[in-house]
Amino acid sequence: QVQLVESGGGLVQAGGSLRLSCAASGRTFSTYGMGWFRQAPGKEREFVAGINWSGSRTSYADSVKGRFTISRDNAKNTVYLQMNSLKPADMAVYYCALDLNRYSIVTTTAGEYDYWGQGTQVTVSS
Numbered sequence: 184q185v186q187l188v189e190s191g192g193g194l195v196q197a198g199g200s201l202r203l204s205c206a207a208s209g210r211t212f213s214t215y216g217m218g219w220f221r222q223a224p225g226k227e228r229e230f231v232a233g234i235n236w237s238g239s240r241t242s243y244a245d246s247v248k249g250r251f252t253i254s255r256d257n258a259k260n261t262v263y264l265q266m267n268s269l270k271p272a273d274m275a276v277y278y279c280a281l282d283l284n285r286y287s288i289v290t291t292t293a294g295e296y297d298y299w300g301q302g303t304q305v306t307v308s309s
Contacts (some may be wrong), residue, residue, distance in 0.1 A: 185298040187279050192303030195269055199307075203264040205279030205300055212259035216282040216289055218296055219264045221275035231277070232264060233289035242289040246272070267300040270309045276302040288304075 191203040203219070218233035232253035233242045241253055253267040262279060280296035291297070 187300035189300040193304045200267045205262045207260045212260040217262040218280045225274040230291040236286040255259040274307045278302045
């Protein structure tokens with residue numbers, strides 16, 4: 184079993200920044216790919232960013248490229264999402280996810296992730 188716990192969400196003004204964290208436990212974190220997804224009310228869950236086991240490969244949704252940065256610290260079993268220049272359109276519940284099957288490449292498909300956190304709310308005021 185894997186437990187993923189997100190933190191760092193909150194209320195921020197448009198143009199501001201937040202850093203989300205996702206702490207993992209229960210498995211050898213360093214061998215798995217990780218992803219961040221988000222879901223706004225009335226919308227489907229969408230891929231935001233992903234990172235492979237070593238951090239050598241990352242992938243971003245077009246809507247966040249240049250503003251968000253995903254990183255990981257395998258010694259701390261934690262993956263981060265630094266979010267800058269936030270927009271009201273970024274407002275959603277953000278989830279981290281762990282991919283058991285692909286460690287060197289990043290998948291953008293939610294169904295290919297095996298474990299999910301409970302989510303953290305990000306609210307952006309205009």
